[in-house]
Amino acid sequence: MNLLQATTDPKLFAPWFKDEATWTAWRAFLGALFGLPLSEAEADVYRACTARQSLPEAPYSEAWLVCGRRGGKSFIMALTAVYLAAFRDYRQFLSPGERATILILAADRRQARVIFRYMQALLTEVPMLARMVARETADEFDLTNRVTIEVGTSSYRAVRGRTLAAALCDEIAFWPTDDAAEPDYAILDALRPAMATIPGAVLLCASSPYARRGALYDAHRRHFGKDGAPALVWQAGTRVMNPTIPQSVVDEALERDLPSASAEYLAQFRSDVESFISREVVEAAITRGVVERPPLSKVHYFAFADPSGGASDSMTIAVAHREGDRVILDALRERKAPFSPEAVVSEFSDLLKRYHLKSVVGDRYAGEWPREAFKRHGITYEPAEKPKSALYLDLLPKLNSGEVDLLDVPALATQLITLERRTARGGRDSIDHAPGAHDDVANAVAGAIVGVGNARRPLIVSREAVLAFAGPGPGRNRDRHRYGSTL
Known part of the structure; x- marks a missing residue:
């Protein structure tokens, strides 16, 4: 039959x-x-x-x-x-x-x-x-x-x-x-x-x-x-x-x-859907065998967190720093659900302090909860100015130009590679994970890389310039008033 x-x-x-x-x-x-x-x-x-x-x-x-x-x-x-x-x-x-x-x-x-x-x-x-x-x-x-x-x-x-x-x-x-x-x-x-x-x-x-x-x-x-x-x-x-x-x-x-x-x-x-970052670009940015870099003295670090309530999505955090024209990813943590949000905030706060950080920028999640949770551990939580789609758009040219050193973390590579670009009716692009996939790790890394890459570099002033500034001359008092506190 x-x-x-x-x-x-x-x-x-x-x-x-x-x-x-x-x-x-x-x-x-x-x-x-x-x-x-x-x-x-x-x-x-x-x-x-x-x-x-x-x-x-x-x-x-x-x-x-x-x-x-x-x-x-x-x-x-x-x-x-x-x-x-x-x-x-x-x-x-x-x-x-x-x-x-x-x-x-x-x-x-x-x-x-x-x-x-x-x-x-x-x-x-x-x-x-x-x-x-x-x-x-x-x-x-x-x-x-x-x-x-x-x-x-x-x-x-x-x-x-x-x-x-x-x-x-x-x-x-x-x-x-x-x-x-x-x-x-x-x-x-x-x-x-x-x-x-x-x-x-x-x-x-x-x-x-x-x-x-x-x-x-x-x-x-x-x-x-x-x-x-x-x-x-x-x-x-x-x-x-x-x-x-x-x-x-x-x-x-x-x-x-x-x-x-x-x-x-x-x-x-x-x-209207296409891959956002190629596998070749991501693999070229990875330093093989390095899953974390130790903190260094006299280095300014930047951290970005993607909070979660602990029921479904992961909670992630990434730490990065600038080294000349390059941006280095130093640390990455992911805690998969289910977990205790308070326990993970405590763990992430310890990581931030290890890198001499007293603040972290993060996704605008759950109103005041992340701010209050990190504050209890002496960490200031600042909501990100840009949504994750904008962070991904800013991350792409940095990866394509070879400015970024990533860690050898499989979840990071997978999530970056599977990001998708979608074009809306009005022609505006948005970047997000594919249906059924996740981007919690990629979001934290994009925030850290873009954040430290866009941060103002510290002003380096020679001893001679300071002495000249402090000495006599026209406009001295005016310039001292404008820049004295910074110097």
């Missing part, structure tokens, strides 16, 4: 496909994925969503689904996983004691749980499939046919050592890209060898689109609209895949924010 037949069988998945008219596009996609005959209506949808003319004649081992939000892709991924696990026999390809794994990787644990609940319903509410479940845990099902369905988050470490019959990657556009610690390409490169020993193994990547970078965009660029391409690329807006979504919802979203809604509902890659 193929998957399309299973969706019409009342003993299997038919209860989830009662309104057949609303599932035409998904039937077309599943038919194309598994090389099944398409009806005339399904063939029209296939041509519209793939920009190809020739219909598929064989199953695809790799497919990329670029779909608008609320289109139903999470349910379809769960359905595909259950079908591949329960209706195919992999035992002839397995060694004694080995199990075939259907692995579903999501962008985060919350999304993974959504897919897991869909699979749970499909397996446990169909009696003939429920009898195949030998064991169920919080994130996997062991079936009696030596197949395991497992749901996890995107990490290439989770792939090692598995024999995969299929890998389904959800919301891959929001996985870290090639600039991050665990990039999407690295995970895909780990998945493909794990599927090599199972004939007919399937790699399915699905996501609503985001920026014009990463594995999803690369697959779209290479395979979309090209007859005979080895991978299927399917691109469709929300209402194409799910006509039950009201058009008014899409129209209102487009009116509020056209670039964002075009990606979310029309499945168009965003042209």
Whole structure:
């Protein structure tokens, strides 16, 4: 029995496909994925969503689904996983004691749980499939046919050592890209060898689109609209895949924010989002092997903090100083949530005193709380004049010109590299972290680097100039009145 037949069988998945008219596009996609005959209506949808003319004649081992939000892709991924696990026999390809794994990787644990609940319903509410479940845990099902369905988050470490019959990657556009610690390409490169020993193994990547970078965009660029391409690329807006979504919802979203809604509902890659700092620039600024520099006497330091309440975001602080035309990052601290804000303020205050600092500039967070908290430790907290987006804009030319020496801290490099530039309707740029990412460390470092770089340098006056100033001469009293206190 193929998957399309299973969706019409009342003993299997038919209860989830009662309104057949609303599932035409998904039937077309599943038919194309598994090389099944398409009806005339399904063939029209296939041509519209793939920009190809020739219909598929064989199953695809790799497919990329670029779909608008609320289109139903999470349910379809769960359905595909259950079908591949329960209706195919992999035992002839397995060694004694080995199990075939259907692995579903999501962008985060919350999304993974959504897919897991869909699979749970499909397996446990169909009696003939429920009898195949030998064991169920919080994130996997062991079936009696030596197949395991497992749901996890995107990490290439989770792939090692598995024999995969299929890998389904959800919301891959929001996985870290090639600039991050665990990039999407690295995970895909780990998945493909794990599927090599199972004939007919399937790699399915699905996501609503985001920026014009990463594995999803690369697959779209290479395979979309090209007859005979080895991978299927399917691109469709929300209402194409799910006509039950009201058009008014899409129209209102487009009116509020056209670039964002075009990606979310029309499945168009965003042209207003681009990487802000290149990997090469950040790596060139790092002094390898140095994670902190000791305080020096007769050096003027500057510190910047990014406070947090301790529940979700990290609290960070960075210390830097100027050395000629260069700005040196000396110290960096990050305390990840959960933590006691008062305890972290105490720790950060000790760090400031170690660098002979009695004040710190910081993000405008939570009103008076940071000011009062640092004051109890003898530290003056001054709110920053510029928002973090402006700090990042000021940081970029300093990095590009090679004026900055950074510390060898992986979180710092990752956060700087994954910052994004977005262009608003009025043409104004804003800089921020990518969806689901963080920039607490990058914010503190940008504040410290820009702050010390813009600080007024101390006035150095020779002994002769002071003696000349103190001696007799016209205008002496006037100049002494103007500059005497400074000298």
